[in-house]
Amino acid sequence: MKVNRAANPEANMHTSGSVSFATHQSRLEKELKRPTTFQEVFDKTHNKKGMDQYISDRAREVAVRVV
Template sequence: MRRDYWESLCHRWAIGPCQERSQAVKHNRAAHPKKNVHTSGLVSYATHNQKLCHELERAPTFCKLFDRTHKRRGTDDYVSKSARTISETYDKTMADRYVEGTPHPDLDPEAWVDATGWPRKG
């Protein structure tokens, strides 16, 4: 990356809305430590997706990608009860919505929102 681009980004991140958002996120992480336990660290979903694609020799399902980033390495244990509940709820919702053996999307956004309990936005 060119130095002037980098300096411009650093300046942008150091002021105004970026700093406000950073402080809000820092506060939320401290207030809810059990909600912020991921095994992926600084590795993006895209990178995990690429690695899984290489390992499986095909595109991974959304659930496999979720498990990769929400289970402890080398075990079948989720990083939190919340992650386990989300996975189980999503799997059950998908089974209820789609008859086994029929085509269905890899990711059903409505089923995911229902499983996570996130509020619906527009």
């Protein structure tokens, strides 16, 4: 797995560690006190902390396609 991660470092970039998408969604719903959208959770897990900038070009492209 170490070799795979090193081969394409951009594919493994997340700002949230090894927490599942469902867990992030649940936490965000509790924080916002309402159901969340896929886009909100994606933005939370793929933006640089404290900035409104995606962690990679690939993440930005996915976000644009989803909207």
